[in-house]
Amino acid sequence: MILINELKGKIRAKGYTQEKLARELGMSPKTLCNKLSKGIFGSDEIEKMIKLLDIKNPIDIFFNE
Template identity: 35%
Template sequence: MDKEKLEKEMKERGVSKEKMCQELGISRSAFYRKCRGMSQFTLEEIQAIVKILHLESPVDIFFN
């Protein structure tokens, strides 16, 4: 998981962490734990992030 790339994509598209948490249906603390690698994003959450951010592929962010 590349936290910096995810944050960069979110910033470029104007998606706040709060908005992302709302869209994913998770708490802010859960989002931070996942970004820090303390737990993992589920496949469904990754798919939702790709859709929210209009990414072509999740590979660069989630599978480095």
């Protein structure tokens, strides 16, 4: 289970808007919004977000039980 609020916090902390992050991930803002609401991302998208947002402990956010 992805901790969406934690992820949104990381997005804001790094100065990204959802629109800007969507462009960096190669998707539309609406697609990113849908993925955030469902908490479902592909492994390549997760990997990009880890790098872009400089997430030190990705397991805590993306693979939380």
